[in-house]
Amino acid sequence: MSGSRPHVAVIGGGVIGLAIGWRLAAAGCSVDIFERGAAGHGASWAAAGMLAAGIEAEPGEALLYALNRLSQGMWPGFAAEVEAASGIAVGYRDEGTMAVALTRDDAAQLRFHYDFQRSLGVELEWLSGTEARRREPHLHPGLAAAVFSPRDHQVDNRRLVTALRRVFLDAGGGPQVRAAQDAFALRFHLHPTVKATRLSDGHGVMLMLPNKEVWTFSGHEDQVELEDSVYLAGSEGPRRTAQIVIRGHARTASRVQWSLQQAPAGTPTSAGSSRRAREDEPRLPL
Numbered sequence: 706m707s708g709s710r711p712h713v714a715v716i717g718g719g720v721i722g723l724a725i726g727w728r729l730a731a732a733g734c735s736v737d738i739f740e741r742g743a744a745g746h747g748a749s750w751a752a753a754g755m756l757a758a759g760i761e762a763e764p765g766e767a768l769l770y771a772l773n774r775l776s777q778g779m780w781p782g783f784a785a786e787v788e789a790a791s792g793i794a795v796g797y798r799d800e801g802t803m804a805v806a807l808t809r810d811d812a813a814q815l816r817f818h819y820d821f822q823r824s825l826g827v828e829l830e831w832l833s834g835t836e837a838r839r840r841e842p843h844l845h846p847g848l849a850a851a852v853f854s855p856r857d858h859q860v861d862n863r864r865l866v867t868a869l870r871r872v873f874l875d876a877g878g879g880p881q882v883r884a885a886q887d888a889f890a891l892r893f894h895l896h897p898t899v900k901a902t903r904l905s906d907g908h909g910v911m912l913m914l915p916n917k918e919v920w921t922f923s924g925h926e927d928q929v930e931l932e933d934s935v936y937l938a939g940s941e942g943p944r945r946t947a948q949i950v951i952r953g954h955a956r957t958a959s960r961v962q963w964s965l966q967q968a969p970a971g972t973p974t975s976a977g978s979s980r981r982a983r984e985d986e987p988r989l990p991l
């Protein structure tokens with residue numbers, strides 16, 4: 706938490722993570738979504754987009770059906786809200802869903818599910834092959850039977866996750882959908898006798914060696930951080946030291962440029978005051 710603004714981390718940027726992230730960000734939370742791959746490209750990309758609580762209800766799912774139906778009832782409003790906020794049409798279609806049986810065996814199975822779903826109160830229409838083809842002339846001529854479910858609908862799931870990603874970012878929930886797996890950090894551990902000072906432009910570090918030579922480490926386009934580190938190779942045990950760190954994301958930065966250059970003799974430096982003398986160094990609790 707920072708102040709009264711809750712900070713939320715969401716692991717996974719599929720339809721669920723993006724939708725939750727969006728709602729939380731819109732409600733004023735600070736939200737980061739950590740996604741190991743490309744947001745929206747998991748199951749949410751592979752799906753068929755059916756919103757079919759009725760025609761997909763299986764025996765044993767009576768309680769789930771009630772919940773699914775409740776959720777499905779919220780879809781028209783949700784789709785309209787996502788479209789209005791993103792400017793992306795999510796392809797919500799409400800003309801109903803038809804399940805078809807190609808053979809008599811398929812028809813027997815379809816009938817079994819039809820009877821069960823009707824017992825739950827699902828509104829369904831049993832169609833002969835001929836009736837089904839009258840409604841959908843491109844279906845196979847040998848069709849055995851079909852069931853029409855007027856209240857089962859669909860959405861274009863790929864458009865949906867694209868739109869959700871946009872509204873999440875627009876809601877200012879997080880700086881971006883972060884790709885956790887492509888994040889990298891290059892670390893340059895310094896010897897404790899090297900005095901390091903980060904340059905004010907944030908892209909370089911001035912290094913002063915014990916022999917007073919001055920070198921400049923440059924990250925060029927990349928930001929360079931100076932962080933604490935531990936030197937373990939000394940005979941007198943662990944010692945505090947510093948490390949130069951360059952961070953990035955491999956998807957956006959496929960290469961990192963850095964260089965180390967010796968400054969001309971007599972270059973003024975304030976590095977001398979930047980690191981404490983060795984005797985003053987606090988012992989690390991290792």
Ligand SMILES: Cc1cc2nc3c(=O)[nH]c(=O)nc-3n(C[C@H](O)[C@H](O)[C@H](O)COP(=O)(O)OP(=O)(O)OC[C@H]3O[C@@H](n4cnc5c(N)ncnc54)[C@H](O)[C@@H]3O)c2cc1C
Pocket residue numbers: 716717718719720721722739740741742743744745746747748749750751752753754755756885
């Ligand atoms: C072939 C297929 C067809 C389907 N058809 C339908 C359908 O017609 N109708 C329907 O309602 N449902 C359908 N589903 C189910 C539906 O796709 C899922 O229920 C839904 O997409 C789940 O959303 P999600 O956000 O939980 O998962 P996902 O979309 O898979 O998102 C999870 C994300 O988390 C990321 N992730 C995982 N682990 C980590 C980690 N450790 N760190 C960072 N990121 C991580 C993944 O990379 C992924 O992007 C179908 C599923 C499949 C596979």
